[in-house]
Amino acid sequence: MELGPPGGSGPAEPGPRLRGLRGADAAASASSLSRFGAEAGCRASAVAAVLPAGGSGERMGVPTPKQFCPILERPLISYTLQALERVSWIKDIIVAVTRENMETMKGIIQRYQHKRISLVEAGVTRHRSIFNGLKALAEDQPNCRLSKPEVVIIHDAVRPFVEEDVLLKVVTAAQEHGASGAIRPLVSTVISPSADSCLDHSLERARYRASEMPQAFLFDVIYDAYQQCSDYDLEFGTECLHLALKYSHIKAKLVEGSPDLWKVTYKRDLYAAESIIKERISQKVCVVMDTKEDEEHVGHCLEEMLKTELNVMTSDFEETQRLLNMVEESNLSILYPVVVISVHFLDYESVPLGQKMEKVMQIREFAKEAKKRNILLSGLLIYFPQVENNRGLEEQKLRESLRQGTTIISALIKERNSGLIGQLLVA
């Protein structure tokens, strides 16, 4: 078993915690969190997670195993690790990877500064990979450097959209029932074919559910089950809850999961995952303007329009370079490409076009350097013509330009297309 790299700066940026819980839910979760040591100075019921990541991704149809396929130039598994790292009361994350992918996995942990990660060798099937992960936590194994948890979460490495609330639900339910798993309504009806590939019968869809992840178990329940199960189970089984029932006689508590718990299996799932990630990271926009002296500056109109389109935070910076340095120092761009758009207003009165263009063309040089830091820098020229003796028309043309500028900025943020870096777009 190999441990992830020691120490180093902070883990992947902490994400939202227990969003949306109110009233009794919040109180219940707070007491559960304290039970798992999420609050200082209390006895922690240790929780660890095992992530099977030793598959080859055949159904994805590409040479790279899907857990290492890039989304926004970052491997899929890194998003899943980040989701689990956001949960402070998960003390150890055990990832099962094949020997041939061990160095790749170590590189991902190092590059994205993942913490609390330990690596074990995967097995030839998912169940065997999970079993290897559990062995790393069981104290009856040689060279075991991890302490046995009270509860163990099992979660596929290719299910990146797992939130703290569902993890808390399955862990709390596992503490009470011995096992728990997330479920979702079936989308298609389940049928049973006859030997000659004709319909034998179909199941009443409303009576069944799809078994998803995460799942959670009292450690001894699932470890004992794996130690007893047959080679057939290890070779052909796909359901941990079934092993807990069959060998530990524990009926898992089923917990309704969110729609985003799905597993990345086919190529279309990768496109869907990218869209969801783009949507989530595009919710935070920082408008950089050096207009604080001039409250009447058109930049404030743009800022107001952006607020209707995106969730905008505003901040004043005199120069793009200073902003780029701040982004780099914040390590923000390690996890996601950061979009920086340098907006310039082309108004005849203050600066002749030629002089303005000279300043704006610096963007191209900045952009090449910025890309090396995963910062996507583009320029936007917002043109608003002066209209002699017709203030109304002038205002109208200005608003048209600002609206076009808002559309361009939104597209740059949502798409994060590195092909547009260093370009000067005009609204």
Ligand SMILES: Nc1ccn([C@@H]2O[C@H](COP(=O)(O)OP(=O)(O)OP(=O)(O)O)[C@@H](O)[C@H]2O)c(=O)n1
């Ligand atoms: N021997 C295996 C097989 C699968 N997995 C992991 O189990 C999870 C879910 O399995 P699945 O979606 O079937 O992944 P693959 O086996 O890689 O996919 P495929 O069946 O298309 O090859 C994945 O994170 C996968 O990496 C594993 O740890 N060890």
Ligand SMILES: O=P(O)(O)OC[C@@H](O)[C@@H](O)[C@@H](O)CO
């Ligand atoms: O069967 P696969 O190897 O594609 O994936 C494993 C899934 O079956 C499993 O993650 C859930 O169904 C819950 O057990």
